[in-house]
Amino acid sequence: MVTMADVAREAGVSAMTVSNVLNERLPVGEPTRARVMAAVEALGYEVNLTARHLRAGRTDTVAFIVPSFHDYFGEVADKIAPLIEAEGRHLVLERTSGSPEHEMAALSVARLQLYDGVLLSVAGLDRDQLDRVRTSKPIVLLGERDVPDRFSHVRLANEEGARLATAHMIEHGSRRILALGCTFDTAHMMTSDRRIGWERALRDAGLDVDARYVVPISTYTPAAARDALLDVVASGLPFDGVFAVTDVIALGAVAALAESGLRVPVDVQLAGFDNLDMASFVPPGLTSVDANHEGVAETAVGLLHRQMAGWTGPAEHVVAPVRLVVRGSTRGGA
Amino acid sequence: MVTMADVAREAGVSAMTVSNVLNERLPVGEPTRARVMAAVEALGYEVNLTARHLRAGRTDTVAFIVPSFHDYFGEVADKIAPLIEAEGRHLVLERTSGSPEHEMAALSVARLQLYDGVLLSVAGLDRDQLDRVRTSKPIVLLGERDVPDRFSHVRLANEEGARLATAHMIEHGSRRILALGCTFDTAHMMTSDRRIGWERALRDAGLDVDARYVVPISTYTPAAARDALLDVVASGLPFDGVFAVTDVIALGAVAALAESGLRVPVDVQLAGFDNLDMASFVPPGLTSVDANHEGVAETAVGLLHRQMAGWTGPAEHVVAPVRLVVRGSTRGGA
DNA sequence: AAGCAGTATTTTATCGATAATATGACGGCA
DNA sequence: TGCCGTCATATTATCGATAAAATACTGCTT
Structure with missing residues (x-):
C-alpha cells in the first residue's frame, strides 16, 4: 500500500507537506505543490480513510439504519441519498431486521463512532430501550414508535x-x-x-x-x-x-x-x-x-445536518402531514 | 470518550491485558479478567472500531454497491445480508446512481480500504473502464455488463x-x-x-x-x-x-x-x-x-468469502440459470 | 536451593494521517 | 548591519488499538 510517507519521500518533502497539498490546509509553494502532485500521480497514492478518521475524528459518512432494504425503506433511502451527498458526505445503509437487539447494536458506542450522524428507522425498540442509549452523536429517529423527548424524531400523521x-x-x-x-x-x-x-x-x-x-x-x-x-x-x-x-x-x-x-x-x-x-x-x-417521502427525507436530513453542524438546541418532534391520493381502487377515483 | 487505556487504569492492568480479555487472544488469569470486565462495565467501554481497523487492517465489513436502493437491488440485498452476517461480518449498502463516475469512485483505493470485500452491481462501467481498476481487494461483480476476466462475476442467463x-x-x-x-x-x-x-x-x-x-x-x-x-x-x-x-x-x-x-x-x-x-x-x-435471487446471492457471497479467506485461484464467471414462472398474465397460467 | 518450564502480564513499536508547534529562509526597514 | 515579520516547510505528538517481543511470576523437579 502506498502511504503518504512514500509520496513524501518520492517528492523530497515531509509528509506534512503532502497532507497540506492534498487538503489545502496550509499554503504550499507552487514548485513544491507540483512535485507533490507528480509524486501522487506516479505512485497512484490515495489517502487512507481509516487513518484520517482516527486522527481527524470525522468520517464524512452518514448511516441510514433500516429494518429491511426493500420496498418502503429502499424508496426513502433513494430520496435521502442525494440530500446527504449534497453536503459532501457519503450515505450507507445498514439493516436491522427490525429486531430490538440489532437496533440497539446499531446504536452502540462502537458502531456510532463509524459515522458522523445516524438516521434510524425504529421498528423494534420501545421508548424505554431507547432511553438507555447514551450518546451525543447526531441522531434522528424515524418511524411510528414512541421515542424519548431528547431524540429528534420524524413520524407520519x-x-x-x-x-x-x-x-x-x-x-x-x-x-x-x-x-x-x-x-x-x-x-x-x-x-x-x-x-x-x-x-x-x-x-x-x-x-x-x-x-x-x-x-x-x-x-x-x-x-x-x-x-x-x-x-x-x-x-x-x-x-x-x-x-x-x-x-x-x-x-x-x-x-x-x-x-x-x-x-x-x-x-x-x-x-x-x-x-x-x-x-x-x-x-x-x-x-x-x-x-410524502421526499418531504420526510428533507425534514429528517435537515434535522441531522443541524446537529452535525453543532446545534445543541432542543430536539424536535415533527409529525409529517399526509394527504390522500385517490385512484381507481376507491369509488370517486379516476 | 472512554478508551482502552481508561479501562486499564481503572482495572489496574495494562491496555494490552484489556485487549486480551476482550479479544481472547492471549490467555488472561481469571481474577484479572474479572477485574477488567468489571471496569469495562463500570465505564461503559466499547472498542473504537476505527482504531482497530487501522491497526488490524480489517474492518469486518462488506459493502454491496448498487445503482439504487429500491426494487430489485433492495430485494437482493435482503438476501445477501444474512449470508454476510452468518460469517460475523457487517453488510452495508452504498449507492452509485448507476453512473460510471460513482462506480469508479466506489472502486477507488481509498473507498475499498474501508471494507474487507466488495460486491458491486455494475450498471455504468464498461469492460475497459473496469480494466483500469487495480486492486487486490476481494471483489465480486454482479450484473449483466461485460467484465474483465480477472474479476469474479455472477450474471444471469x-x-x-x-x-x-x-x-x-x-x-x-x-x-x-x-x-x-x-x-x-x-x-x-x-x-x-x-x-x-x-x-x-x-x-x-x-x-x-x-x-x-x-x-x-x-x-x-x-x-x-x-x-x-x-x-x-x-x-x-x-x-x-x-x-x-x-x-x-x-x-x-x-x-x-x-x-x-x-x-x-x-x-x-x-x-x-x-x-x-x-x-x-x-x-x-x-x-x-x-x-433466483437467493441462489445468485449465495453464489456471489460464496465467491467473495473464498477470496476473503485468501483463495488466489482464477476468477470465476458464473451464469446463474433461470426458469420461467408462469402466472395469470400468460395463457397456460394458473 | 537452584533451575526451569510454562503461564501471566507488560513494554515497545506501529498502523497512516494530521493538529499544533517549531524551524528556516528571505526581504524590508531603520 | 541587525532585527523583525512573513511565508514555506519540517518536527513532534497524538488519535486508540494491537502484534510482537520482553519480562515477571508460578510452581515443580532434582
Missing part, C-alpha cells in the same frame, strides 16, 4: 391518514371496512395508531366499531396479507371496504380480492398507506395515503 | 430467460410480441442480451423479427414504461404479447394495458423478468423469469 382513507371509503358507500394489518396494541405503533384513525372515521360517520374487522397479520408481507384476507372471505364475515395498513399489505389484498372474484372498487373499495411507486401502476390504481 | 418467456407466449398463441425496454446495443447489456433471447424465440418459431417491436424506454421506471407502451397503442402497431425487460417495466405495462382496455392475458399476454415479490400479487399474477 398516522391517525389522520387512516382516518382520511377510511372516511373517503365511507363517503363513497362502504359500511363494513376491514382494518387489514392493524392491531389493538396500546403502545404507540404504526399498526395501532392507524387503527385508531380507522375507528375515528367510523365513529365520525356514526358506524359501529366491530373488533372482528381488525385483522392482524403474522408478518408484514403481501403473502401474509393475502392469506389473512382470504381467511376473512372464507369466514363469511361481510365487508365492502379494506383499509390496508400499508401499500405492501394492500398489494396482498389486491391479490386476495382478485382470487375471490371480488371486484375493486365495485364490490370492495381498497385503500393503502405510503403511496409507494407501485401504487399508481397496480390496476385499477391504488388509493393511498401519501406519506 | 439473460438470453435464455428472454427466450423462455417469449417462446412461452408464442406457444400460447401470441404472434406479435413487443420487446418493451429492450435495445439494439452491441455491447453486452441487460437490455440487448434479453432482446437477443426474444429474437431467438421468434426465429425458432419461424416468426419475423421486426425492429419496430423493440421499444426502448427513456428511464427504467414503470412510469416511462407505461408511457412508452401507451405510445405504441396510440401508434396503431398491432401486438398481442409484451415481453418486458424487467418486472418493474412489466408493472408499467400492466397499467398501460389496463388504461387501454386491453385484457391480460386474453388480448395481450405479458411476461417480465426478475420475479420480484410483487409479481405474484399484481393481478392476474405476472408471468416472470425467475432470476
Whole structure:
C-alpha cells in the first residue's frame, strides 16, 4: 500500500507537506505543490480513510439504519441519498431486521463512532430501550414508535391518514371496512395508531366499531396479507371496504380480492398507506395515503445536518402531514 | 470518550491485558479478567472500531454497491445480508446512481480500504473502464455488463430467460410480441442480451423479427414504461404479447394495458423478468423469469468469502440459470 | 536451593494521517 | 548591519488499538 510517507519521500518533502497539498490546509509553494502532485500521480497514492478518521475524528459518512432494504425503506433511502451527498458526505445503509437487539447494536458506542450522524428507522425498540442509549452523536429517529423527548424524531400523521382513507371509503358507500394489518396494541405503533384513525372515521360517520374487522397479520408481507384476507372471505364475515395498513399489505389484498372474484372498487373499495411507486401502476390504481417521502427525507436530513453542524438546541418532534391520493381502487377515483 | 487505556487504569492492568480479555487472544488469569470486565462495565467501554481497523487492517465489513436502493437491488440485498452476517461480518449498502463516475469512485483505493470485500452491481462501467481498476481487494461483480476476466462475476442467463418467456407466449398463441425496454446495443447489456433471447424465440418459431417491436424506454421506471407502451397503442402497431425487460417495466405495462382496455392475458399476454415479490400479487399474477435471487446471492457471497479467506485461484464467471414462472398474465397460467 | 518450564502480564513499536508547534529562509526597514 | 515579520516547510505528538517481543511470576523437579 502506498502511504503518504512514500509520496513524501518520492517528492523530497515531509509528509506534512503532502497532507497540506492534498487538503489545502496550509499554503504550499507552487514548485513544491507540483512535485507533490507528480509524486501522487506516479505512485497512484490515495489517502487512507481509516487513518484520517482516527486522527481527524470525522468520517464524512452518514448511516441510514433500516429494518429491511426493500420496498418502503429502499424508496426513502433513494430520496435521502442525494440530500446527504449534497453536503459532501457519503450515505450507507445498514439493516436491522427490525429486531430490538440489532437496533440497539446499531446504536452502540462502537458502531456510532463509524459515522458522523445516524438516521434510524425504529421498528423494534420501545421508548424505554431507547432511553438507555447514551450518546451525543447526531441522531434522528424515524418511524411510528414512541421515542424519548431528547431524540429528534420524524413520524407520519398516522391517525389522520387512516382516518382520511377510511372516511373517503365511507363517503363513497362502504359500511363494513376491514382494518387489514392493524392491531389493538396500546403502545404507540404504526399498526395501532392507524387503527385508531380507522375507528375515528367510523365513529365520525356514526358506524359501529366491530373488533372482528381488525385483522392482524403474522408478518408484514403481501403473502401474509393475502392469506389473512382470504381467511376473512372464507369466514363469511361481510365487508365492502379494506383499509390496508400499508401499500405492501394492500398489494396482498389486491391479490386476495382478485382470487375471490371480488371486484375493486365495485364490490370492495381498497385503500393503502405510503403511496409507494407501485401504487399508481397496480390496476385499477391504488388509493393511498401519501406519506410524502421526499418531504420526510428533507425534514429528517435537515434535522441531522443541524446537529452535525453543532446545534445543541432542543430536539424536535415533527409529525409529517399526509394527504390522500385517490385512484381507481376507491369509488370517486379516476 | 472512554478508551482502552481508561479501562486499564481503572482495572489496574495494562491496555494490552484489556485487549486480551476482550479479544481472547492471549490467555488472561481469571481474577484479572474479572477485574477488567468489571471496569469495562463500570465505564461503559466499547472498542473504537476505527482504531482497530487501522491497526488490524480489517474492518469486518462488506459493502454491496448498487445503482439504487429500491426494487430489485433492495430485494437482493435482503438476501445477501444474512449470508454476510452468518460469517460475523457487517453488510452495508452504498449507492452509485448507476453512473460510471460513482462506480469508479466506489472502486477507488481509498473507498475499498474501508471494507474487507466488495460486491458491486455494475450498471455504468464498461469492460475497459473496469480494466483500469487495480486492486487486490476481494471483489465480486454482479450484473449483466461485460467484465474483465480477472474479476469474479455472477450474471444471469439473460438470453435464455428472454427466450423462455417469449417462446412461452408464442406457444400460447401470441404472434406479435413487443420487446418493451429492450435495445439494439452491441455491447453486452441487460437490455440487448434479453432482446437477443426474444429474437431467438421468434426465429425458432419461424416468426419475423421486426425492429419496430423493440421499444426502448427513456428511464427504467414503470412510469416511462407505461408511457412508452401507451405510445405504441396510440401508434396503431398491432401486438398481442409484451415481453418486458424487467418486472418493474412489466408493472408499467400492466397499467398501460389496463388504461387501454386491453385484457391480460386474453388480448395481450405479458411476461417480465426478475420475479420480484410483487409479481405474484399484481393481478392476474405476472408471468416472470425467475432470476433466483437467493441462489445468485449465495453464489456471489460464496465467491467473495473464498477470496476473503485468501483463495488466489482464477476468477470465476458464473451464469446463474433461470426458469420461467408462469402466472395469470400468460395463457397456460394458473 | 537452584533451575526451569510454562503461564501471566507488560513494554515497545506501529498502523497512516494530521493538529499544533517549531524551524528556516528571505526581504524590508531603520 | 541587525532585527523583525512573513511565508514555506519540517518536527513532534497524538488519535486508540494491537502484534510482537520482553519480562515477571508460578510452581515443580532434582
